[in-house]
Amino acid sequence: MRYRYFYGLILSFLNHSIMKSKKIAAILLLLVAQRTNMQAQYVSPDSLHKTIAITKEDTVRVDAMNWLAFRHFQNTQYDSSQYWADKAYSRSKELNYNSGICFAFINYGNIASINDENEKMIYYSNKAIEVMQNNGNKGYLGVVYSNLALNYATSGKYEEAYRCLYKSLQLQKSADFKFGLAHCYLIFGITHLYTGDTDNGFKSIDQAISLYKELKENFLLSASYTTRGDQNLLLGNSKAAHDDFIAASQAGAQFPENSWANAAYHWSLADLAKHRGDSIKLKKNGGLSNDFYKNAEADYKTALKFFSMVDTLSLCELLNDLGT
Secondary structure, eight states: OOBGGGBOOSHHHHHTHHHHHHHHHHHHOOOOOOBTTBOSSOOOHHHHHHHHHHOOOHHHHHHHHHHHHHHHHHTTOHHHHHHHHHHHHHHHHHHTOHHHHHHHHHHHHHHHHHTTOHHHHHHHHHHHHHHHHHHTOHHHHHHHHHHHHHHHHHTTOHHHHHHHHHHHHHHHHHHTOHHHHHHHHHHHHHHHHHTTOHHHHHHHHHHHHHHHHHHTOHHHHHHHHHHHHHHHHHTTOHHHHHHHHHHHHHHTTTSOTTSHHHHHHHHHHHHHHHHHHHHHHHTTOHHHHHHHHHHHHHHHHHHHHTSOTTOHHHHHHHHHHHHO
């Protein structure tokens, strides 16, 4: 089960993917501020800055701050993410604005996850649950349970993961929160793949892809395609894997070059080339095998450029792949 740097699992060939699983897991830990004027669709950082600068309604400005913190997080700009999350939290406390406090806690959990601080991530999730239960926002509450489920799944605690996922699914359907539902389906798919249930894994990921397309949430759409592509590669379906990786690249094309979406694309292409090189090597065609290995090396190096030096989990595993 080698699902990019987010979803690795078992021994030997899969052993180094465990670190990767912790990395993209963090990408998926998020909360969307769904308001009349802050819908669950992609909003660029520039637009969010403008909203913060010109909007008079305090709660709308707080929502934009939290969104901006999350977008900076997606683009591996962690200091900026922390800065805007702090501003959103501080202002939310002044306003007694529970939704803003919740969103800030999710951003704090994201940052903790990137540092592999699972206990801190769970702490912030529980704080978000506490506030959201008081606020009665079922959609937000469901997203936090999906986040916790992903954390449990990447730690091998599948029973706990499924418990949180079914709770999230119930909440999302009750709230009719499409973004939260897409998020839940994606984490369901990942968990199914971890446990070896490929059919239901693909089915859940396809449901997530459909909803992410509708919502124009291209970052997570890209991550979904990458997940499916990595599983196809594991199954030996090279053509299907290649198609998924291309779709992931197209979905992530709008993001900056330091985005995970771009890094994941090149890392995936490198894995695919390495897979093809290994296969040809077994057929005693060393020359052609070396050509594929050269392509793999080039894409590993390209992926390496997209990671911040503080992303130690990804850097170690990517350097390991490159060294191999």
